[in-house]
Amino acid sequence: MKQWLWSFILLVIALGATAYLMQPADSADDEGPRGRVTHVNVVQPERAQIQDRLRAVGTARARNSVDIVSEVDGRIVDIHFTEGQQVVQGDRLVSLDKRQAQADMAVAEARLKDAEAKFRRAESLQKSNSISAAEVDELVAGLAVARASLELARSRLDNLEVVAPFDGVLGLKEVSVGAWLSAGQLITTLDSIDQMLVRFQVPQRYIDQLQSGQAIDVATSGAASTRLSGEVTELGSRVDPLSRTLTVQSQVSNPDARLYPGQFLDVSLTLDTRTGLQIPEQAVMTRGRENFVYVIADGLAKRVPLELGSRLAGRVEVVEGLTLEDRVVINGQDGLSSGDPVKVLDDDDALLEPAPSSQIRAGGDDQL
Structure with missing residues (x-):
């Protein structure tokens, strides 16, 4: 009985050894010195133009803006404009009743003519010493008053026509x-509004x-967002003691009148432009304060710490840690460790679509 039992045990061991030895040799493709092979997608860093940008909230302002008012009282007899009309400097906007002003003008002209006639007679009499110097001085003063009265009457008459002080909309x-x-x-x-001013605050x-x-x-908010470009024109002379910010003024071309005075705007200011290395943001992993990626060398994963710079549209600048020749893992890095065996797969859809965003600088919140 014992002999039969030992024979059975030896047979089981022999069958197990035979099955192990008959395993296909290519099964090693899925196994390695540290276990299962991880399938990954990789890219190489690219050299690109890097922009450091600062996001802020801005307000649109018209280059010139004014409330149209009358300088004199009067009854409106005609309105020469429509709402939203484009006008040029000097265009008539409103006409007031001129009858009283025209009458005052006629009186002022008559008084001036009388004063001029009296002064001419006085000049003739002065040659023959038939008029005193005091009387001549009085006539000269009267002539000056008559001329001033005429100018005043003419000004009042002109003010009854309200005109555009500059080109605009x-x-x-009212x-x-x-x-x-x-x-x-x-x-x-x-x-x-052909050229709009945009003011915003910078820390x-x-x-x-x-x-x-x-x-x-600059970009407007809402479903139909408008995006326009411009440049900084002026810097404020004082830092606000409460917010510790400086007011910056820029100018943006607005040929299609898509911006309105007082409108809220998202502003993105380019602080610096340089050439640097970029990788997809999805490749970067974070542990505590350390940013790192995995690169592939000789079929094995290697963890590489990075110093990062600016981020924009799904990509991030690498200040230190990578070269153009490195193969950086962008998918499959979760759970990966240095020394793990990997297999690189080609996948045209490996890169994720970047979320719409504005560029910020790494290591600080530059969105105001």
Whole structure:
């Protein structure tokens, strides 16, 4: 009985050894010195133009903006504009009743003619000493007063025509024909919007990097977002003691009138442009304060710590840690360790679509 049992045990061992020895040799493709082979996708770093950008909230302002008012009282007899109309400097906007002013003008002209005639007679009499110097002086003063009165009457008459002080777009109409218009009362607004000013605040730590001529991009909020480009034109002269920010003014071309004065804008300011290495952001892993990637060398994964720079549209700048020849893992790095065997797969869809965002600098919150 015992002999039969030992024979059975030896047979089982022999069958197991035979099965092990008959395993296919290519099964090693899925096994390695440290276990299962990890399938990964890789890319190589690219050299690209890197831009350091700062995001801020801005407000659009018209290059020139004014409330159109009358300088004198009067009744409106005609309105020469429509709401939203484009006008040029000198275009008539509103006409007031001129009858009283025209009468005053006629009186002033008559008084001037009389004063001039009296002065001419006085000049003739002065040659024969038939008039005293005091009388001549009185006539000279009267002539000056008559001329001033005529200028005043002419100015009052001219002020009854309200005209555009500069080129621009008119706003809503606030008056009607036949209404009494008081001096200083709002008629409409006028804004010059072909070139818009955009003001925004920048933290004081970036003051040394600011200068006129730096490029900016602005975007409106909403479903139909408008994006325009411009440049910094002026820097404020004071830092706000409460917010510790400096006001920056830029100018943006607005040929299609897509920006409006007072509009909220997202501003992206380019602080610096340089050439550097970039990799897909999806390749970067973080543990605590350390950023790192895995690179492939001789079929094995290797963990490489990185110093990162700016991020934009799904890509990140590598300041230190990689070269152009490195093969960087972009998929399959979860659970990977240095020394693990890997197999590189080609996949045209390995790169993720970048989420729409504005560039910021690594290591700091540059969004205001």
